[in-house]
Amino acid sequence: MAxxxxxxxxxxxxxxxxxxxxxxxxxxxxxxxxxxxxxxxTVPVGGYAEINAVSDGTKIYLRAL
Numbered sequence: 914m915a916x917x918x919x920x921x922x923x924x925x926x927x928x929x930x931x932x933x934x935x936x937x938x939x940x941x942x943x944x945x946x947x948x949x950x951x952x953x954x955t956v957p958v959g960g961y962a963e964i965n966a967v968s969d970g971t972k973i974y975l976r977a978l
Contacts, residue, residue: 917970926965939953
């Protein structure tokens with residue numbers, strides 16, 4: 914994101930791995946990003962992942978499932 918969204922703004926990203934091997938998505942950890950459940954997630958072949966970004970106006974909290 915080019916800038917921190919307004920407070921209360923949420924962004925959801927869905928990832929579908931239709932490749933031949935698992936993929937690892939690394940989440941940013943430098944300010945203004947705050948990963949709340951780890952700094953990466955792995956998406957298995959044929960699987961899905963969801964990345965949520967929630968802003969408080971100064972920081973962006975990231976959660977990957």
